[in-house]
Amino acid sequence: MNLQSIHNDMLGDGISFCFTGFMSEDMLLGIGNTLKKKFEIDALDKTTSISMFSVFVEMVQNVIRYSAENQIDDKAPAIIDLRYGILSIGIKDGRNFVACGNLISSHDVSRLEMKLSKLQGMDSEELRRLFKESLKDEVPEGSKGAGVGFIEIARRAKHGFDFGFEAAGDGRMFFTISAYL
Protein backbone atom coordinates (compact mmCIF):
# COMPACT_ATOMS: atom_id res chain seq x y z
CA MET A 1 0.00 0.00 0.00
CA ASN A 2 1.81 3.08 -1.15
CA LEU A 3 -0.05 5.90 0.55
CA GLN A 4 2.91 8.20 0.18
CA SER A 5 2.67 8.18 -3.61
CA ILE A 6 -1.09 8.96 -3.39
CA HIS A 7 -0.23 11.75 -0.97
CA ASN A 8 2.46 13.13 -3.28
CA ASP A 9 0.12 12.98 -6.29
CA MET A 10 -2.48 14.93 -4.38
CA LEU A 11 0.01 17.57 -3.28
CA GLY A 12 1.13 17.84 -6.90
CA ASP A 13 -2.47 18.61 -7.87
CA GLY A 14 -2.71 21.25 -5.15
CA ILE A 15 -5.05 19.13 -3.02
CA SER A 16 -4.67 19.89 0.67
CA PHE A 17 -7.67 17.94 1.92
CA CYS A 18 -9.31 14.84 0.54
CA PHE A 19 -12.03 12.48 1.70
CA THR A 20 -13.14 9.40 -0.14
CA GLY A 21 -15.82 6.99 1.04
CA PHE A 22 -19.47 6.96 1.98
CA MET A 23 -21.07 10.32 2.50
CA SER A 24 -23.46 10.91 5.36
CA GLU A 25 -24.64 13.78 7.49
CA ASP A 26 -22.30 12.74 10.34
CA MET A 27 -19.39 12.82 7.94
CA LEU A 28 -20.52 16.25 6.72
CA LEU A 29 -20.52 17.63 10.28
CA GLY A 30 -17.14 16.14 11.18
CA ILE A 31 -15.37 17.23 8.02
CA GLY A 32 -17.16 20.59 8.10
CA ASN A 33 -15.66 21.36 11.51
CA THR A 34 -12.22 20.25 10.35
CA LEU A 35 -12.49 22.51 7.31
CA LYS A 36 -13.57 25.51 9.40
CA LYS A 37 -10.42 25.06 11.52
CA LYS A 38 -8.30 24.68 8.40
CA PHE A 39 -9.70 27.90 6.89
CA GLU A 40 -8.89 29.67 10.16
CA ILE A 41 -5.31 28.37 10.14
CA ASP A 42 -4.96 29.34 6.46
CA ALA A 43 -6.26 32.82 7.44
CA LEU A 44 -8.80 32.83 4.61
CA ASP A 45 -10.95 35.94 4.55
CA LYS A 46 -14.48 35.48 5.85
CA THR A 47 -16.23 35.75 2.48
CA THR A 48 -14.01 33.07 0.94
CA SER A 49 -14.14 30.72 3.93
CA ILE A 50 -17.95 30.87 4.19
CA SER A 51 -18.22 30.38 0.42
CA MET A 52 -15.86 27.38 0.51
CA PHE A 53 -17.86 25.91 3.37
CA SER A 54 -21.13 26.55 1.54
CA VAL A 55 -19.94 24.87 -1.66
CA PHE A 56 -18.69 21.92 0.39
CA VAL A 57 -22.08 21.56 2.13
CA GLU A 58 -24.12 21.84 -1.10
CA MET A 59 -21.90 19.31 -2.90
CA VAL A 60 -21.97 16.71 -0.12
CA GLN A 61 -25.69 17.17 0.52
CA ASN A 62 -26.32 16.70 -3.20
CA VAL A 63 -24.60 13.30 -2.96
CA ILE A 64 -26.50 12.29 0.20
CA ARG A 65 -29.81 13.46 -1.26
CA TYR A 66 -29.19 11.85 -4.63
CA SER A 67 -28.59 8.48 -3.02
CA ALA A 68 -31.65 8.97 -0.82
CA GLU A 69 -33.88 9.87 -3.76
CA ASN A 70 -32.87 6.69 -5.52
CA GLN A 71 -33.37 4.64 -2.43
CA ILE A 72 -35.33 1.45 -2.74
CA ASP A 73 -33.62 -0.58 -0.11
CA ASP A 74 -31.19 1.02 2.31
CA LYS A 75 -28.78 -1.89 2.18
CA ALA A 76 -29.00 -2.68 -1.51
CA PRO A 77 -25.52 -2.58 -3.06
CA ALA A 78 -26.87 -0.27 -5.79
CA ILE A 79 -27.79 2.34 -3.20
CA ILE A 80 -24.61 2.01 -1.20
CA ASP A 81 -22.70 2.77 -4.42
CA LEU A 82 -24.61 6.00 -4.85
CA ARG A 83 -23.46 7.22 -1.45
CA TYR A 84 -19.85 6.73 -2.35
CA GLY A 85 -18.01 9.86 -3.25
CA ILE A 86 -14.80 11.84 -3.20
CA LEU A 87 -14.36 15.36 -1.98
CA SER A 88 -11.25 17.46 -2.22
CA ILE A 89 -10.18 20.97 -1.40
CA GLY A 90 -7.07 22.81 -2.49
CA ILE A 91 -5.50 25.53 -4.59
CA LYS A 92 -4.94 25.38 -8.33
CA ASP A 93 -3.39 28.21 -10.36
CA GLY A 94 -3.72 30.45 -7.34
CA ARG A 95 -7.42 29.76 -6.95
CA ASN A 96 -9.18 27.91 -4.16
CA PHE A 97 -11.25 24.98 -5.26
CA VAL A 98 -13.77 22.52 -3.85
CA ALA A 99 -14.30 19.42 -5.99
CA CYS A 100 -16.65 16.49 -5.55
CA GLY A 101 -17.27 13.26 -7.44
CA ASN A 102 -19.86 10.52 -7.10
CA LEU A 103 -21.52 7.72 -8.99
CA ILE A 104 -24.81 8.50 -10.66
CA SER A 105 -27.18 6.59 -12.90
CA SER A 106 -26.47 7.19 -16.60
CA HIS A 107 -30.15 8.18 -17.00
CA ASP A 108 -29.44 11.37 -15.07
CA VAL A 109 -26.53 12.57 -17.19
CA SER A 110 -28.42 14.60 -19.79
CA ARG A 111 -30.61 16.33 -17.21
CA LEU A 112 -27.57 17.29 -15.11
CA GLU A 113 -25.55 18.34 -18.13
CA MET A 114 -28.32 20.62 -19.36
CA LYS A 115 -28.83 22.20 -15.96
CA LEU A 116 -25.13 22.78 -15.29
CA SER A 117 -24.33 24.09 -18.80
CA LYS A 118 -27.14 26.59 -18.42
CA LEU A 119 -25.74 27.78 -15.09
CA GLN A 120 -22.23 28.05 -16.57
CA GLY A 121 -23.54 30.44 -19.19
CA MET A 122 -25.14 32.81 -16.68
CA ASP A 123 -23.62 35.95 -15.18
CA SER A 124 -23.92 36.85 -11.50
CA GLU A 125 -27.02 38.99 -12.04
CA GLU A 126 -28.81 36.16 -13.89
CA LEU A 127 -27.79 33.67 -11.19
CA ARG A 128 -29.05 36.03 -8.51
CA ARG A 129 -32.47 36.23 -10.18
CA LEU A 130 -32.65 32.50 -10.89
CA PHE A 131 -31.75 31.73 -7.28
CA LYS A 132 -34.63 33.80 -5.95
CA GLU A 133 -37.09 32.45 -8.48
CA SER A 134 -36.09 28.86 -7.72
CA LEU A 135 -36.79 29.36 -4.02
CA LYS A 136 -40.44 29.85 -4.92
CA ASP A 137 -40.69 26.74 -7.10
CA GLU A 138 -42.56 23.78 -5.75
CA VAL A 139 -40.24 21.04 -4.49
CA PRO A 140 -40.42 18.09 -6.89
CA GLU A 141 -42.29 15.10 -5.44
CA GLY A 142 -39.99 12.84 -3.45
CA SER A 143 -37.22 15.43 -3.27
CA LYS A 144 -36.10 16.39 0.22
CA GLY A 145 -33.90 19.21 -0.89
CA ALA A 146 -34.38 22.66 -2.21
CA GLY A 147 -33.14 21.82 -5.71
CA VAL A 148 -31.22 25.09 -5.68
CA GLY A 149 -27.93 23.64 -4.49
CA PHE A 150 -26.24 23.90 -7.90
CA ILE A 151 -27.33 27.53 -8.27
CA GLU A 152 -25.84 28.25 -4.87
CA ILE A 153 -22.58 26.58 -5.96
CA ALA A 154 -22.54 28.61 -9.19
CA ARG A 155 -23.14 31.84 -7.27
CA ARG A 156 -20.35 31.16 -4.79
CA ALA A 157 -17.85 30.05 -7.47
CA LYS A 158 -16.54 33.50 -8.38
CA HIS A 159 -14.04 31.96 -10.79
CA GLY A 160 -16.51 29.53 -12.31
CA PHE A 161 -16.97 25.81 -12.13
CA ASP A 162 -16.47 22.82 -14.41
CA PHE A 163 -17.96 19.35 -14.47
CA GLY A 164 -17.62 16.04 -16.28
CA PHE A 165 -18.92 12.51 -16.60
CA GLU A 166 -16.99 9.29 -17.12
CA ALA A 167 -18.37 5.83 -17.73
CA ALA A 168 -18.08 3.70 -14.62
CA GLY A 169 -19.69 0.51 -15.91
CA ASP A 170 -22.94 -1.16 -14.90
CA GLY A 171 -25.15 1.70 -16.15
CA ARG A 172 -23.32 4.16 -13.92
CA MET A 173 -21.37 7.30 -14.59
CA PHE A 174 -18.84 9.01 -12.39
CA PHE A 175 -19.89 12.65 -12.08
CA THR A 176 -17.40 15.30 -10.98
CA ILE A 177 -17.87 18.98 -10.30
CA SER A 178 -15.18 21.51 -9.33
CA ALA A 179 -15.90 25.02 -8.14
CA TYR A 180 -13.23 27.76 -8.15
CA LEU A 181 -13.42 30.52 -5.57
Next chain:
Amino acid sequence: MENNKFVIIGKEPCPQVELDFTANRFSFSETCYPENCAEFFDPISSRIQEHLAALSDADVLFELKLTYFNSGASRVFSRFFDLLEECASAGNRVRINWCCEADDENMIELANDFKEDFQAADFKVVVIEAF
Protein backbone atom coordinates in the same frame (compact mmCIF):
# COMPACT_ATOMS: atom_id res chain seq x y z
CA MET B 1 -51.87 28.39 31.09
CA GLU B 2 -50.85 27.30 27.66
CA ASN B 3 -47.12 27.38 27.12
CA ASN B 4 -46.48 29.83 24.31
CA LYS B 5 -42.71 30.07 24.43
CA PHE B 6 -40.35 27.57 22.86
CA VAL B 7 -36.59 27.42 22.56
CA ILE B 8 -34.75 24.83 20.52
CA ILE B 9 -31.09 24.95 21.50
CA GLY B 10 -28.90 25.28 18.42
CA LYS B 11 -26.76 22.29 17.59
CA GLU B 12 -25.03 22.08 14.23
CA PRO B 13 -26.38 21.73 11.62
CA CYS B 14 -29.64 23.00 13.18
CA PRO B 15 -30.15 26.59 14.26
CA GLN B 16 -31.13 27.99 17.65
CA VAL B 17 -34.86 28.67 17.39
CA GLU B 18 -36.77 30.95 19.74
CA LEU B 19 -40.52 31.21 19.29
CA ASP B 20 -42.62 33.42 21.53
CA PHE B 21 -46.25 33.18 20.45
CA THR B 22 -47.41 35.61 23.15
CA ALA B 23 -45.07 38.44 22.17
CA ASN B 24 -45.11 37.40 18.46
CA ARG B 25 -41.32 37.22 18.38
CA PHE B 26 -39.55 34.60 16.35
CA SER B 27 -35.82 34.21 15.93
CA PHE B 28 -33.39 31.88 14.20
CA SER B 29 -29.68 32.12 14.97
CA GLU B 30 -26.25 30.45 14.69
CA THR B 31 -25.97 28.15 11.66
CA CYS B 32 -28.62 26.31 9.68
CA TYR B 33 -27.83 23.57 7.21
CA PRO B 34 -29.78 20.40 7.97
CA GLU B 35 -29.69 17.98 5.06
CA ASN B 36 -33.43 17.55 5.30
CA CYS B 37 -34.69 21.09 5.97
CA ALA B 38 -38.34 20.11 5.56
CA GLU B 39 -38.10 17.56 8.38
CA PHE B 40 -36.63 20.13 10.77
CA PHE B 41 -38.81 23.09 9.80
CA ASP B 42 -42.23 21.64 8.94
CA PRO B 43 -43.56 21.53 12.53
CA ILE B 44 -42.19 25.03 13.22
CA SER B 45 -43.46 26.51 9.95
CA SER B 46 -46.98 25.16 10.30
CA ARG B 47 -47.27 26.51 13.85
CA ILE B 48 -46.00 29.97 12.81
CA GLN B 49 -48.20 30.01 9.73
CA GLU B 50 -51.31 29.23 11.78
CA HIS B 51 -50.39 31.84 14.37
CA LEU B 52 -49.69 34.64 11.88
CA ALA B 53 -52.91 33.99 9.98
CA ALA B 54 -54.95 34.49 13.17
CA LEU B 55 -53.36 37.83 14.17
CA SER B 56 -54.96 41.23 13.88
CA ASP B 57 -53.61 44.65 14.82
CA ALA B 58 -50.53 43.00 16.31
CA ASP B 59 -46.79 43.72 16.47
CA VAL B 60 -44.62 40.96 15.05
CA LEU B 61 -40.84 40.66 15.14
CA PHE B 62 -39.02 38.07 13.04
CA GLU B 63 -35.25 37.94 13.38
CA LEU B 64 -32.54 36.08 11.49
CA LYS B 65 -29.05 36.11 12.97
CA LEU B 66 -27.25 33.35 11.14
CA THR B 67 -23.61 33.02 10.20
CA TYR B 68 -24.40 30.43 7.54
CA PHE B 69 -27.38 28.58 6.09
CA ASN B 70 -27.74 26.22 3.15
CA SER B 71 -29.91 26.51 0.05
CA GLY B 72 -32.64 24.37 1.62
CA ALA B 73 -32.91 26.85 4.48
CA SER B 74 -33.07 29.75 1.98
CA ARG B 75 -36.22 28.19 0.61
CA VAL B 76 -37.72 27.92 4.11
CA PHE B 77 -36.93 31.54 4.94
CA SER B 78 -38.34 32.68 1.61
CA ARG B 79 -41.66 30.99 2.57
CA PHE B 80 -41.57 32.69 5.99
CA PHE B 81 -41.09 36.03 4.29
CA ASP B 82 -44.16 35.47 2.10
CA LEU B 83 -46.22 34.68 5.21
CA LEU B 84 -44.89 37.74 7.03
CA GLU B 85 -45.65 40.05 4.10
CA GLU B 86 -49.20 38.65 4.00
CA CYS B 87 -49.52 39.17 7.73
CA ALA B 88 -48.43 42.81 7.29
CA SER B 89 -50.83 43.31 4.38
CA ALA B 90 -53.59 42.13 6.70
CA GLY B 91 -52.93 45.16 8.91
CA ASN B 92 -50.37 43.90 11.40
CA ARG B 93 -47.13 45.77 12.12
CA VAL B 94 -44.46 43.32 10.99
CA ARG B 95 -40.78 43.95 11.45
CA ILE B 96 -38.11 41.65 10.02
CA ASN B 97 -34.53 42.08 11.15
CA TRP B 98 -32.01 40.22 9.05
CA CYS B 99 -28.75 40.57 10.98
CA CYS B 100 -25.48 40.25 9.07
CA GLU B 101 -21.90 40.51 10.19
CA ALA B 102 -20.15 43.53 8.69
CA ASP B 103 -17.48 41.47 6.90
CA ASP B 104 -19.93 38.98 5.38
CA GLU B 105 -20.53 40.63 1.98
CA ASN B 106 -22.51 37.72 0.52
CA MET B 107 -24.96 37.63 3.42
CA ILE B 108 -25.52 41.41 3.19
CA GLU B 109 -26.07 41.14 -0.57
CA LEU B 110 -28.55 38.28 -0.14
CA ALA B 111 -30.46 40.13 2.58
CA ASN B 112 -30.74 43.17 0.31
CA ASP B 113 -32.00 40.91 -2.49
CA PHE B 114 -34.87 39.78 -0.28
CA LYS B 115 -35.62 43.31 0.89
CA GLU B 116 -36.94 44.17 -2.60
CA ASP B 117 -39.95 41.87 -2.07
CA PHE B 118 -41.46 43.78 0.84
CA GLN B 119 -44.02 46.52 0.68
CA ALA B 120 -46.17 46.08 3.77
CA ALA B 121 -43.65 44.58 6.20
CA ASP B 122 -40.73 46.60 7.53
CA PHE B 123 -37.65 44.66 6.43
CA LYS B 124 -34.33 45.83 7.85
CA VAL B 125 -30.86 44.62 6.96
CA VAL B 126 -29.06 45.09 10.27
CA VAL B 127 -25.29 45.13 9.93
CA ILE B 128 -23.47 44.23 13.15
CA GLU B 129 -19.68 44.36 13.62
CA ALA B 130 -19.57 40.74 14.89
CA PHE B 131 -22.17 38.39 16.40
